[in-house]
Amino acid sequence: MTPKVIFHVDLDAFFASVEQNDDPSIRGKPVIVGALPGHRGVVSTCSYEARAFGIRSAMPISEAFRRCPQGIYLVPRIERYSELSAAVMDVFSSFTPEVQRVSIDEAFLDMTGTERLWGPPVDAAALLKAKVASATGLSISIGIAPNHYVAKIASGLRKPNGLVVVHPEGTEAFMLELPLAKLWGAGEKTQERFRELGIRSVAELASFSEARLASLFGKAGGAFLYGAARGRDSGMMTSSDQGPRSMSAETTFERDCSDRECVEDVLLSLAGELSYRLWAEGYRSRTLALKLRLHDFTTLSRRMSRGSYYLSSSDSFKDALALLEKAWDGRTEIRLLGLCFSDLESRGSCEQGELFADGLSGEGTARSRRAEGAVFEIERSGLGKVTRARLVGRRENRGRPGPRGGEPAP
Amino acid sequence: MKFTCEKNSFAREISFAQEIIASKNSLSIMSNVLLEAAEGSLSLKATDIKVSFETVIPVDTMESGAVTVFCDKLSGILATIPEGDISIEQDDSKVIVKPTFKKVRFQLKTISSEKFPELPVANDEAFFAIPSKSFKEMISQTIFAVSDDETRYFMNGVFIEKVPGGLVLVATDGRRLSYVKKDFDANIPDFKGVIVPPKVLGLVLKRAPDEGMIEIAVTEKSIFFRFGSYRISSVLIEGQFPNYQKVIPESQKNRITLKRSDLLDAMKRVAIFVEQKSRRTFFAISNGLIVISSEESDLGTAREEFACDYTGPEATIALNYKYVEDPLKVMDSENINIEFTEPNRAITVSPEPGEDYFHVVMPMQIE
Numbered sequence: 001m002t003p004k005v006i007f008h009v010d011l012d013a014f015f016a017s018v019e020q021n022d023d024p025s026i027r028g029k030p031v032i033v034g035a036l037p038g039h040r041g042v043v044s045t046c047s048y049e050a051r052a053f054g055i056r057s058a059m060p061i062s063e064a065f066r067r068c069p070q071g072i073y074l075v076p077r078i079e080r081y082s083e084l085s086a087a088v089m090d091v092f093s094s095f096t097p098e099v100q101r102v103s104i105d106e107a108f109l110d111m112t113g114t115e116r117l118w119g120p121p122v123d124a125a126a127l128l129k130a131k132v133a134s135a136t137g138l139s140i141s142i143g144i145a146p147n148h149y150v151a152k153i154a155s156g157l158r159k160p161n162g163l164v165v166v167h168p169e170g171t172e173a174f175m176l177e178l179p180l181a182k183l184w185g186a187g188e189k190t191q192e193r194f195r196e197l198g199i200r201s202v203a204e205l206a207s208f209s210e211a212r213l214a215s216l217f218g219k220a221g222g223a224f225l226y227g228a229a230r231g232r233d234s235g236m237m238t239s240s241d242q243g244p245r246s247m248s249a250e251t252t253f254e255r256d257c258s259d260r261e262c263v264e265d266v267l268l269s270l271a272g273e274l275s276y277r278l279w280a281e282g283y284r285s286r287t288l289a290l291k292l293r294l295h296d297f298t299t300l301s302r303r304m305s306r307g308s309y310y311l312s313s314s315d316s317f318k319d320a321l322a323l324l325e326k327a328w329d330g331r332t333e334i335r336l337l338g339l340c341f342s343d344l345e346s347r348g349s350c351e352q353g354e355l356f357a358d359g360l361s362g363e364g365t366a367r368s369r370r371a372e373g374a375v376f377e378i379e380r381s382g383l384g385k386v387t388r389a390r391l392v393g394r395r396e397n398r399g400r401p402g403p404r405g406g407e408p409a410p
Numbered sequence: 411m412k413f414t415c416e417k418n419s420f421a422r423e424i425s426f427a428q429e430i431i432a433s434k435n436s437l438s439i440m441s442n443v444l445l446e447a448a449e450g451s452l453s454l455k456a457t458d459i460k461v462s463f464e465t466v467i468p469v470d471t472m473e474s475g476a477v478t479v480f481c482d483k484l485s486g487i488l489a490t491i492p493e494g495d496i497s498i499e500q501d502d503s504k505v506i507v508k509p510t511f512k513k514v515r516f517q518l519k520t521i522s523s524e525k526f527p528e529l530p531v532a533n534d535e536a537f538f539a540i541p542s543k544s545f546k547e548m549i550s551q552t553i554f555a556v557s558d559d560e561t562r563y564f565m566n567g568v569f570i571e572k573v574p575g576g577l578v579l580v581a582t583d584g585r586r587l588s589y590v591k592k593d594f595d596a597n598i599p600d601f602k603g604v605i606v607p608p609k610v611l612g613l614v615l616k617r618a619p620d621e622g623m624i625e626i627a628v629t630e631k632s633i634f635f636r637f638g639s640y641r642i643s644s645v646l647i648e649g650q651f652p653n654y655q656k657v658i659p660e661s662q663k664n665r666i667t668l669k670r671s672d673l674l675d676a677m678k679r680v681a682i683f684v685e686q687k688s689r690r691t692f693f694a695i696s697n698g699l700i701v702i703s704s705e706e707s708d709l710g711t712a713r714e715e716f717a718c719d720y721t722g723p724e725a726t727i728a729l730n731y732k733y734v735e736d737p738l739k740v741m742d743s744e745n746i747n748i749e750f751t752e753p754n755r756a757i758t759v760s761p762e763p764g765e766d767y768f769h770v771v772m773p774m775q776i777e
Contacts, residue, residue, distance in 0.1 A: 307559025307583075345687065352585050352688070352730060353772035355657040355756060 008151035012160035014105035015045035250338030291338035411475030427456035442478035536627035557583035564649030571603035590767035610644035662749035
């Protein structure tokens with residue numbers, strides 16, 4: 001069997017790069033997309049300039065502001081990011097039909113057998129970068145490996161605008177030379193445990209038997225680490241619980257998190273991102289699933305189906321919260337949070353007519369759905385920008401954080 | 411409390427009570443049935459807070475008293491003991507159930523009858539009586555169209571409204587609507603239209619007799635039914651039922667008349683290839699002919715044609731399979747009418763000759 005050629009492609013500091021592209025005045029400055037200082041929220045993405053201040057994704061905004069008060073803080077414009085993400089994904093699809101979108105800024109491309117079309121993987125990668133740049137002005141980092149797991153690690157090694165190729169025969173060696181801190185999936189807690197146990201390198205980790213690792217890190221964690229140290233794909237990247245017609249978004253916390261507000265904020269942004277993508281790509285869904293990976297790698301998921309379609313973000317956030325309530329005890333530290341719409345149907349096809357066309361009294365959800373749809377259509381048609389009343393003024397707030405400091409987010 | 415009674419008649423009422431009880435938590439009073447023995451009779455009560463039930467059966471009472479027991483287990487016990495007389499006796503905080511002819515003895519934990527919630531009651535004057543059979547027919551014509559989408563809670567029940575000379579029942583899920591109106595001689599007191607949860611209507615449909623009358627009372631918050639020795643009530647759904655009159659087509663331009671069994675049989679065959687998610691089914695109509703077909707899929711397609719009574723423009727209407735099948739199943743006339751004006755506007759399904767009910771269905775997009 002010929003080894004697979006998997007590309008993991010990551011848009012570099014995606015949200016922040018989009019903001020910097022759209023507004024030249026903030027290029028080269030620390031840009032933090034997530035929430036305004038003084039408001040609840042976490043860092044969604046930050047520019048490389050901001051990372052120099054120690055700011056990381058999923059860090060509370062208050063913490064980011066403490067580290068970098070001069071930063072430019074912005075509320076995410078998911079609809080704009082969705083639009084560009086779709087454009088990037090279109091470029092990917094022109095390279096291979098097998099594009100697995102992981103989130104708004106990340107995808108796996110199965111490039112196996114495309115050599116005759118695009119040449120060797122390295123050439124294909126260069127072409128891919130050029131096409132993405134010309135279509136959107138954005139830069140990407142690419143990891144190429146025989147499986148998803150190693151490709152994911154590889155893409156993260158030389159950001160931004162990186163390219164790391166791991167050949168099938170070099171996979172084990174690549175992993176053994178990898179700094180332990182770069183072992184994807186081994187977060188802060190696990191790293192701490194490594195230190196306690198005196199494990200200083202992937203090579204040392206690889207010398208442990210699977211049974212020994214299971215006794216040290218639990219069954220799921222042990223099995224994962226055993227495979228990870230050998231560059232084996234545990235299937236974590238290609239979660240099997242997603243049907244072919246599903247759409248998901250997930251966030252890994254910088255530090256395992258048990259703070260309810262922080263978890264809910266991440267959930268809100270996931271719900272927003274996913275709902276816009278659902279709309280933008282012309283789908284609808286009645287089934288929402290929540291994925292929760294705890295600090296010990298235990299992965300839980302809860303799903304619910306309902307009679308009417310999700311099309312508004314507040315609507316899906318409400319149900320996502322209910323699912324969180326079912327899945328989480330409110331104390332256990334969470335490492336990853338994901339949301340997924342499944343059983344997607346394309347909107348518009350097979351549309352069942354509604355008897356009460358001009359809206360039902362008391363039917364708030366259908367109204368807000370139509371409103372969000374209308375907003376989205378207006379933006380897409382280029383007629384202008386529409387924003388929620390409570391976010392009005394955010395451009396004016398740029399660079400002048402804190403006028404409403406301490407006020408809880410609505 | 412102590413009484414003896416015939417097992418079967420007792421078991422029948424306990425199973426009715428069990429249908430109402432929603433809780434399976436043995437610690438909750440809501441999982442219990444209240445037994446209250448008086449001279450010569452036993453009254454039973456059960457509730458899930460929303461729907462309440464009460465009945466009286468004749469028993470031989472040795473000692474009057476009241477107690478509540480876990481209905482789930484009591485009904486399990488009754489299902490296993492053979493027919494014959496049984497005795498039920500309270501012993502401190504326990505109830506002992508035993509057949510009079512067998513050495514079996516069950517002990518059930520009890521909760522004090524004082525903890526049992528007060529069930530709502532309506533004044534005798536509020537009740538009006540109509541033939542039970544007619545009311546049950548009205549329920550069957552509408553109950554299936556109720557929406558189960560909790561975000562549209564105000565459609566989660568059947569709308570019951572007093573109109574001059576009778577009653578109207580309407581149910582809709584926003585995509586199809588079922589309507590029935592019957593005239594009654596009874597002097598029905600005025601009440602504002604109410605939304606009645608399907609659970610209580612299902613119980614009436616199942617338990618009310620085909621002979622005799624059913625008594626109904628509507629108050630601000632509840633609806634009450636009395637038939638035989640039963641008293642059932644339910645809390646109403648709050649909210650505004652949509653203005654259904656607006657969506658009932660006043661007149662339709664075209665009418666197809668066909669045999670109900672022809673249509674049902676053909677649909678059953680076509681159903682094999684109807685796409686399960688959208689259930690979209692095509693009805694192509696031309697002079698004297700109807701063609702029913704499924705969506706084309708990778709798996710294949712189904713198509714059936716048969717004669718019908720129609721003269722008018724050719725048209726193709728796409729409909730949710732279930733929205734056509736549901737009303738056909740509750741109709742009993744030999745022939746039915748399907749009326750429409752344009753393929754993308756609401757159609758009407760009704761019996762031929764016309765009766766007191768009809769069903770409105772909104773089509774799906776063709777493309």
